[in-house]
Amino acid sequence: MGICGSSLEPLNPDEVDLSHFVQGKTVGKGGFGTVTLVYQRDAKTGEAKDFPIYAMKRQTKHLMLQNPKTADQNVAMLKMERFIMLQANELKSNFLTTLRWCFQSPTEVFIVMDFLQGGDLRYHMMGKGDRTSSAKSLVPLPEDVVKFYVAEILLGLETLHKMRVVYRDLKPNNALLDSKGHLRLSDFGVSDRLEEKHNYQSVGASGTPGYVSPEMLKRIPYGIESDFWTLGIMMFEMLHGCRPYAEAVIPRPSTKEQFAATEELVNKHFASAPPVNKKLNLSNECVSFMNGLLTVDPTKRLGCLPIDPKNWEREVARNWSIVKKHSWFASIDFDRLSRHELPPLIKPEKDVANCTADAEAAFLLMDNSNKDLPKVSPEDDIKYFKGIEYNTHDPMGTIGGKKSRRSTLSSSSATNTTATTTTTTTITTTAPTTTAGGAADDSKHDADGRNMLSFGAHTSEIILTE
Numbered sequence: 067m068g069i070c071g072s073s074l075e076p077l078n079p080d081e082v083d084l085s086h087f088v089q090g091k092t093v094g095k096g097g098f099g100t101v102t103l104v105y106q107r108d109a110k111t112g113e114a115k116d117f118p119i120y121a122m123k124r125q126t127k128h129l130m131l132q133n134p135k136t137a138d139q140n141v142a143m144l145k146m147e148r149f150i151m152l153q154a155n156e157l158k159s160n161f162l163t164t165l166r167w168c169f170q171s172p173t174e175v176f177i178v179m180d181f182l183q184g185g186d187l188r189y190h191m192m193g194k195g196d197r198t199s200s201a202k203s204l205v206p207l208p209e210d211v212v213k214f215y216v217a218e219i220l221l222g223l224e225t226l227h228k229m230r231v232v233y234r235d236l237k238p239n240n241a242l243l244d245s246k247g248h249l250r251l252s253d254f255g256v257s258d259r260l261e262e263k264h265n266y267q268s269v270g271a272s273g274t275p276g277y278v279s280p281e282m283l284k285r286i287p288y289g290i291e292s293d294f295w296t297l298g299i300m301m302f303e304m305l306h307g308c309r310p311y312a313e314a315v316i317p318r319p320s321t322k323e324q325f326a327a328t329e330e331l332v333n334k335h336f337a338s339a340p341p342v343n344k345k346l347n348l349s350n351e352c353v354s355f356m357n358g359l360l361t362v363d364p365t366k367r368l369g370c371l372p373i374d375p376k377n378w379e380r381e382v383a384r385n386w387s388i389v390k391k392h393s394w395f396a397s398i399d400f401d402r403l404s405r406h407e408l409p410p411l412i413k414p415e416k417d418v419a420n421c422t423a424d425a426e427a428a429f430l431l432m433d434n435s436n437k438d439l440p441k442v443s444p445e446d447d448i449k450y451f452k453g454i455e456y457n458t459h460d461p462m463g464t465i466g467g468k469k470s471r472r473s474t475l476s477s478s479s480a481t482n483t484t485a486t487t488t489t490t491t492t493i494t495t496t497a498p499t500t501t502a503g504g505a506a507d508d509s510k511h512d513a514d515g516r517n518m519l520s521f522g523a524h525t526s527e528i529i530l531t532e
Contacts, residue, residue: 077112082167082457084176087122088114098140099124099174103181120166121181124174127442131450141450143255144175150254151179152456153229160406161222163242163252168456172447173439175454182250184243184414187215191238191304204307209352211411212304215241215249217398219297222251224386227290230260230378234272236296238303247410260289265375268292275313280362283316283332285325290382291370294389298359302340305348310340310360336362351394358392368392 078085087104094101104122105114130140151165167178193205207215219241226233233251240253256273260266267287271278279295281288302310314335319325340360342353358368365372369389373381390400402408442450 074107074112074114077107077109081169081455083169084171087120087178089122090119093121098129099126104178119181119183121179123177123179125177126174126439127170127447127451128173128440131442131446137450145454146257146259147254148177148454148456149259150226150229150231150257151177154225157225157228159222159225160248160404161218161250162225163250165456168454170451170454172441175451180244182242182244182252184245184247184412186239187241187243187249187304188238190243190412190414191307204303206307206346207304209305209346209348212301213352213394213398214408214411215304216297216301217395217400217403218249219251219300220389221400221404222249223290223293223297226251226257227293227382227386230266231257232260232268232288232290233257233293233296234268235274235277236293236300237274237277238300241300243410243412243414245414245416246406247412247414248406249410262375262378266373266378276309276311278314279364280332280336281364283314283335284329285319288364289373291364291367294359294367294369295364298356301356301359305346305352305356306343311336333362349394351392351396355392355394 074088075085086107086109088107090103090105092100092102100123102122102124104120105116106118106120107114125144130144131137148165148168151163154162154164163179163182165177165179167176169176188204191204191207219236223233223236231254233254235253235256236251240251242250242252244250258268258272260268265287267289269285269287271282271285273282273296277296277299279288279292281295282292299309299311314332316328316331316335317324319328339357342348342356355368361367364370369385371381371385371388373385399408441447
């Protein structure tokens, strides 16, 4: 890049912090901060390197904590995302965004990830026409392309489920492509860890309207089977250019009678199977797999045989075997796919932003200086952010002759929303989860321009995110 180390502030010799990066343009914005492209500085010369490019998510502490009713939830989402990406590092996952560094200043938390410059799947479903965030119609993808990326999504979901995590926010916006066209799942803030004491189940509707599963809407406990429903919705959307069902507006029940009425309302909403466009000439195997995922009864859904909590790992592996052995995937070698040995079927354009045109223009106007941010109290700083740092496998080499510190925050400290969310009926606004791929916030980037609605797990709180 030709940026001389002497023109920049000195490198911190003890640990990775903001001084070890040169900032590029801002590529995303949310309620708590921004996502900025950054270039790593050489530990010896101080000069910025051209490659690799990273995405740095900067989240402002005082914004996360300014509403006492949502502070715990906001930090829990941050720690959940950190936990999952950290686990993706340990498992060497090729299909989840991974954490490179996490550090903090008195005013911000910084999460550094690989920059996935291929854009998200929704962008590639826009065709060559209206590539703006207000585009209403999407272009259906060919069946072979859908099969390839559904298979890669499955490998990402399988990794999450091995972590005992239910994703809860699968959608084209959160499926990012790298420069070669391989897919990684992103944005794990609303995910939930499944615990033995809860029989590996979660409760509460969480995710994006139009993708939320029937069991979530019924407010009954659910496990990983909810992710399979959401995959069915996304698969239909990839094949047809639209989602199969209108968004369900379901009042939150509180009495026995209301729960019964809610179940009847949800069953009525999903009473008929979504119509398949015959002009697409989809294979019988494709339709069979999709309809298997879009089965309203989760106990009859594809890959969702009942699981005995005492044999959870073994029976989850059994269910995953059923999914991957479906006849639609007869041409997919999952072992080779897991090693990226099969060529991607979407080739992202090089030297192009791979994001919507209006979003790219907006990025250029963003201020990423983040100067004069207010500090949180020392007590809150310790309570919420102590030990958040993580420097993965010291990829920068030694820093000033010292090894990078690892975080003192164990994976078990990645706080579950179950333990941190307060019970309230207040509707509150929180930050959208921006992505490593530089997608704009969901209010501008979602297919129909609507906001994402998520319901706090194990609570009666409704959280409205942009």
